[in-house]
Amino acid sequence: MSESPHPRLAPLGPVHLVHLFPGLHDELMRLLRGLRPADWDKPTACALWSVKDIVAHLLDSCLRRLSFGRDRCIPKTDHPIAGYADLVTYLNQLNAEWVAACRRLSPQVLMDLMDLASAQLHAYFESLDPHATSLFGVAWAGQDSSPNWFDVGREYTERWLHQQQIREAVGAPGLNGREWLNPALDIFLRALPFTYRQVKAEPGTSVQVDIRGDAGGVWTLARGSDRWSLFAGADPGAAARIILDQETAWKLFSKGLSADQARRAIRIEGDSALGAPVLGTLAVMA
DSSP, X not given: OOOOSSTTOEEOOOOOOGGGHHHHHHHHHHHHHTOOGGGGGOBOSSTTOBHHXXXXXXXXXXXXXXXXXXXXXXXXXXXXXXXXXXXXXXXHHHHHHHHHHHTTSOHHHHHHHHHHHHHHHHHHHHHSOTTSBOSSOOGGGXXXXXXXXXXXXXXXXXXXXXXXXXHHHHTOOOOOSHHHHHHHHHHHGGGHHHHTTTOOOOTTOEEEEEEESTTOEEEEEEEOSSSEEEEESOOXXXXXXXXXXXXXXXXXXXXXXXXXXXXXXOEEEEOHHHHGGGGGOOOSOO
């Protein structure tokens, strides 16, 4: 655990989100069962994917986690995965193949399979020791290995994000309440130390991130002797302060904003050069 550079800052500890999965699934299924046939074909923020395609992808991610994790059935790859770019290419291929195949399935079949798979996935996540090493590291945080609680948290953000994209596509209210969005932001922000890994600064230098809104909060990225670490709370002596609303935050971290949109929506106070790398933060595999 990193030492806090200021007494008001608390080191970020584990966040346990397994209990949120059944409720998040219920929210999704309530939404899907109320869709009109035409809604399933509406385009979404995911390039080339419709609402139906995202639902198919969510089903795939359930089945894949059960197969890879619970059942230890991991397929061999045609090409070795030598780094982050190879991993993204591999995942994109898996995603595209599955989504294309599922276009022959009806919405009702997809929903029935989602109910079946999601219940099993929740039971699997509940069975894991949250502090044991996960099967896969959280790559967007720069980790080759991660504790299960972080990997499960990453899974939560993916499911929350894709549901949010479906809701935007069909004009349904988003899951923006603190219960749902704050945990997603908390996990997303853990990408910041990796984003800043090559940013040089004197030990004790800090960058404060202030996310406005009911689901927001204040986090501080602080430079230690050899690396950056993330803390909860505000640092009055921060060299740079990034101020943004919660809608901008989740879209920024999930590649939902262009660079120009992000620059217009975010205010940086203090050292703008030190605050600017936040604009490049990604907490999704892309």
